[in-house]
Every structure is written in C-alpha cells, then in structure tokens.
Amino acid sequence: MSLESSQLPFLVFGAPQIDEAEIEEVLACLRSGWLGTGPRVAQFERDFAAFRAVRDTQAAAVNSCTAALHVSMLSAGIEPGSEVITTPLTFCATVNAIVHAGLVPVLADVDAATQNIDPAAIEAAITPRTRAILPVHFAGRPCDMDAIMAIARKHELVVIEDCAHAVEASFHGQPLGTFGDFGCFSFYATKNVATGEGGMILGRSEEQIARARILALHGMSKDAWHRFGDQGYKHYQVVECGFKYNMMDLQAAIGLHQLARVERNWHRREAIWRRYDDAFAQLPIGLPAAADAGTRHGRHLYTVMIDRQRCGLGRDDFLDAMNAARIGTGVHYLSIPEHPYYQQRFGWRPGQWPNAMKLGRETVSLPLSPALSDADVERVMAQVCRLMKA
Secondary structure, three states: OHHHHHOOEOOOOOOOOHHHHHHHHHHHHHHHHOOOOOHHHHHHHHHHHOOOOOOOHHHHEOHHHHHHHHHHHHOOOOOOOEEEEEEOOOOOOHHHHHHHOOOEEEEOOEEOOOOOEEEHHHHHOOOEEEEEEOOOHHHHOOHHHHHHHHHHHHHHHHEEEOOOOOOOOOEEOOOOOOOOOOOEEEEEEOOOOOOOOEEEEEEHHHHHHHHHHOEEOOOOOOOOOHOOOOOOOOOOOOOOOOOOOOOHHHHHHHHHHHHHHHHHHHHHHHHHHHHHHHHOOOOEOOOOOOOOOOOOOOOOOOOEEHHHHHHHHOHHHHHHHHHHEOOOOEOOOOOOHHHHHHHHEEEEEEEEEHHHHHHHHHEEEOOOOOOOOOOOOOHHHHHHHHHOOO
C-alpha cells in the first residue's frame, strides 16, 4: 500500500446513505417506548404496498428476505419434497430457504449476458416433481417475466420472485414482485432501501399473505401490537407452528425515510452507473449489459468481469489491488455449486452450470451507493483504469 493510499478514507462497499430524517425517526421510536412490531411497521407496509401498486393487505413486513422466501414457500402450500427451480448465481439464502421449507432446489443456468436465469434452462429442468420457480432479479435487472410466467402457466407452477436486488425495478411497466404468487424484498444494510436487516413479502392472494404474516410470528393469530395496544389486551391463539421473523419498529423507522427517497437514490445510482460505463468503455473488462427495452433496471450492483487473459491480472488480484487502494468491492457471487455444503448435500459440481461458474469466478461489484461523492466515484474510476493500464 502506498503512503498516499494509506491516507485516504476507506470506501466501504455498499455503505447506506443515512440522513437526519432516519436518525430523528429512530430517536422518536425509542422515546415512544414501542420498539417491536407496531405502528411504524404497519405504516411501512402501507407505504411499500403503495410504492409497488398493491393493496395494503397484500404486503407483510418480516426480518429478512430469507424469511420472506421461506414463509412464502410454506404459505404457497407446496408439498414437502417437491422441486423448486432457481438460479446458481445467487446468494446462498435463496437455496437455503428452499431447503428450510422442506423442498428440493434444482438449478437452471443463467444467460451469460444478462446473468439472470435462462427461461430455456428452466424449461429443461422441469420434472414431474417440479412445483415452483424461484427467479432472482440479479443486480436489479428484471428476469424475462413473460417467458417465466408462460412456463409457470403451462406447467401449473408457483412463482416466487426474489427481488432482493430489485426494489425499484419493473418489467414492461409492471413492478417486479407482482408477477408471481409472491415477491420477496430485502432491506439489508447494502440494499437500495436499507433498514439494517429486514424484508417484505408481496402476495397475489390476500389469504396467503395473511398466512405468511401468521407464520412470521410464531403462528400466533395476533401480533404484539394488537395484544398490548391501547385498545386493551387481546388474547391470541397459536394456529400454526411458526417462526420468529417479524420486523421491529426500530427497523421500520429507518425504512420509512429510505423508501421516501428511493427515487432520488435510484437516479443518483444511475448517474454513477453511466459514469462507470463511459470511463470503462475502452478497458479490457466485461461491463454490465444494457437494460432491455421496456424494463427498468434497479441499478443495485455494477458488476465488471475480470478475465486474466484479457486483463493481465486475475479477479482475486484485482480485489486485492482495489482493497490496497482503500476501495471496497464485492463478489456477487461465486456460483452456488462452488460451495462445499451444496457439493456434499446434492453432489453438485460448478461445471454443470458453466455460465454461472464462469461469471462467478470473474465478477467484481464496484461501489454504487448514493452515499458516494463525486470525488469517491472519481477514485474508483481512476483506480480501475490504473489497474487496467488505461
């Protein structure tokens, strides 16, 4: 590390932009004495439902997107042992949620350009045991939902959308998360709407969302707000063996103001994205494909591909060099079959899904937070160009 680099502040990858409005809301929440699931969670559900153009009764807040995926599969009534087709280029939570729901994950390779699950690969992976498709809108890019929904209708399959990267994205004017039976969103610290931890479920069926809400809080018929609110104590009954997946008002206090700024932040990330595109256009690295016509890209991850033969250094060397320059990066993701657990549990090998394997071994995510200053963006661009000797 050079002396000059050591004096620079470290750019944390995916640092959220937290403004005074969030801080004041959290303080107000603390002073109210209501920290758990309560009025702010209810307001956040209403605001998010309005943002995604669904009814209030079609949204349920939970403590993570992982929880959202899990209870969505249970609420859909998919019988244990059934197969769920998903992508090998995703975070482990997508596959883990399938396993926790008592279901069997089946991987279908991604398209090399879009990095999203390939509808043709989905069709090829269907067996008599297939009951659901779980597409992941990778990096904020909408999957081909026309093709996926056509496959689902043809084979009578449940569709659960993983929208962890795609809170603002849409496909042909329709918000993502509203095509399938369920849409699952993440508000993790690095996400476009950040509450530290948190998630949201959107559901086509109000009955299934009501069940998801019960499953997310121990299987109880009343949540704590209704039990201990100012209308008097309300008795509850346990109607299912549920989980501890509820969101807290402390989290929703942050989310209310994050959501209010979602469009402004999206435009800032898009502006950074365009600057990266321009700065890197002549470099020997792979850049994200342009957004498809008629879609809105969530602009969550700006991923570049570092191929040793083209670039003169390997992906991990690139990561180390960026870190030495005090610039945080991410890897989204090593393909699922690269990990020992899945190799041992399912016998998977990376080469079975060659596009995901190649992408996972070359990908680097560059900083894209709206919290980045113009000077921060210049630092990132200058360092990438320096490494590529441009």
